[in-house]
Amino acid sequence: MKFFVPGGEARSSAYRVLVRAQDDVIPFEKLIPGAPDLKTLFLQTDKSVYKPMDTDLLVTHEQGTLP
Known part of the structure; x- marks a missing residue:
């Protein structure tokens, strides 16, 4: 899923x-x-089911690079 980050x-x-x-x-x-x-x-x-503490989130800059 892709989410827009508000804030102008x-x-x-x-x-x-x-x-x-x-x-x-x-x-x-x-x-x-x-x-x-x-x-x-x-x-x-x-995975269809995650256990507690199994998390994965990748944040990138607008250009697709990692912070």
């Missing part, structure tokens, strides 16, 4: 990502550091 020119110093699946009692939550050129977050899963 002024970006936050941190973003909280919270994902809850239907019928799942444990949500995925992650605090992501903000940056002036952070515009999107890409969230991908490679």
Whole structure:
């Protein structure tokens, strides 16, 4: 999934990502550091079921490079 990061020119110093699946009692939550050129977050899963503490989130700059 790809998410647009709101904020225009002024970006936050941190973003909280919270994902809850239907019928799942444990949500995925992650605090992501903000940056002036952070515009999107890409969230991908490679398993149908994750256990607690199995998380994966990749943050990239607008150009696709890693921070």
